[in-house]
Amino acid sequence: MHLSAPIYRLKRNARDLARQQGIPLHRALDRVASEQGYQSWSHLASQASQARPAAAVLSRLVPGDLILIGARPGQGKTLLGLELAARAGALGRTGFFFTLDYHERDVRQRLSELGLPPSADAGAVQVDTSDDISADHVIRRLASAGTPALAVIDYLQLLDQKRSTPDLATQIGALRRHVKETGAICAIISQIDRSFDLSPRKMPGRSDIRLPNPLDLAAFDRICFLNEGRLRMEAAQA
Known part of the structure; x- marks a missing residue:
């Protein structure tokens, strides 16, 4: 239902x-x-x-995973990211939520309204809303955590907006190397092109991911798509 x-x-x-x-x-x-x-x-x-889709995603994550979460607005991609961060403790990890799109007050409010299972700990999520968020910033925060991390970045396209930061492919490459070397897990939320709304397809695909600049999606281990309450998770290099 x-x-x-x-x-x-x-x-x-x-x-x-x-x-x-x-x-x-x-x-x-x-x-x-x-x-x-x-x-x-x-x-x-x-x-x-x-x-909840978060349970299905968490059950398939392994140390060193870099995943992409893509959906149109209102389909639950941010909520999925928030819940992954809140449930990081179940994997013995510290949850981080990095966002260039929300104030911390808004993030905390949404976490409190999620109706999380008892095993989750929304209060333990490290929320970072710094204007300096980039791959290097995320890596520094994760390296200083002292425990394995599960980080969520909101969102991919905003990493590519500042001229003072490396290009998107370089940033994603740096994040991939970090998670592989440390065993951290990182999920990056992504926009889906609005042309999908005119498509008869039930679920977006890789060609629908909005990429203002070139990025090889094979840098990710898995891609999750959400639409109308459904979740599809696939290997990025398939």
Whole structure:
């Protein structure tokens, strides 16, 4: 059963409903869950947790992986990245979330609304919103962590905007060498070209990844595509 919106948005809808109708939050949550076809909010949360794409991705990650996560806006690529960082502890790792697109307050808010499983620790995620984010910046942060890292970078195209930083291919090459040498795991979120919206295909592919400058996608170990609640994960060098 597919939700009509991500769980964090449904929880926000329930809070609005509780305020508007002056009812307890738990009743509002149950009402929203009923509208989605579930017996209660706890039933919805339990089922949604089992179906989360992050669980499928985490189960396939190995030390040294460099992966790309691609989707159109609103399809859950940022939420997937946030959850991967929040669940890094389950792999004995420190989670990092590097973003050039959000303020830390916004990231923390979205983490708090994810409805994460008990094993996740959103508060332990190291959030970095520095304007200096680049491959070198990420590598320095990971090297200073003192523990194995699972890093998420939001997002690929923004790494390529500053003239003062190396070109995109050089940065991705540096990140690949770092994760291979240290056993870190790094996931990079990517935009998908808007032309995909006019395509009859159910899932984007490599040709849909928006690359303003040349980049050999074989630098990645795996590519994850998201669309309409579905996940496809493939080897980048296939």
